[in-house]
Amino acid sequence: QAQLVESGGGLVQAGGSLRLSCAASGRASNNNYMGWFRQVPGKEREFVAAINWSSTNTYYADSVKGRFTISRDNAKNALYLQMNSLKPEDTAVYYCAAKQYSGGIYYQHTYDYWGQGTQVTVSS
DSSP, X not given: OOEEXXXXXXXXXXXXXXXXXXXXXXXXXXXXXXXXXXXXXXXXXXXXXXXXXXXXXXXXXXXXXXXEEEEEEGXXXXXXXXXXXXXXXXXEEEEEEEESOOTTTTOGGGXXXXXXXXXXXXXX
């Protein structure tokens, strides 16, 4: 059974930091590419960051470059998102996702596995 489980969300003041984690199991683990997306009510789910298996390539949305860092630990089947200098506009449900192939890495429909999401709320 494929499973991705996010944790680490919460309420933080603007300027603060949070670290999200994603635990992968079953067929959701050992995927070449893993990523983070986020969604606010009434809007499309948007790409945040992605990383390849060897961590040699990382990809970021312009809105989070320089503030967020994606990383993974393959031995632990884990994905992380360190979020610094948080802004109220970062408030969203954050989802972990996984896929085998690199094509369309910025697009949610190319990902095969998804977690249930974790809420991040940034107060002003």
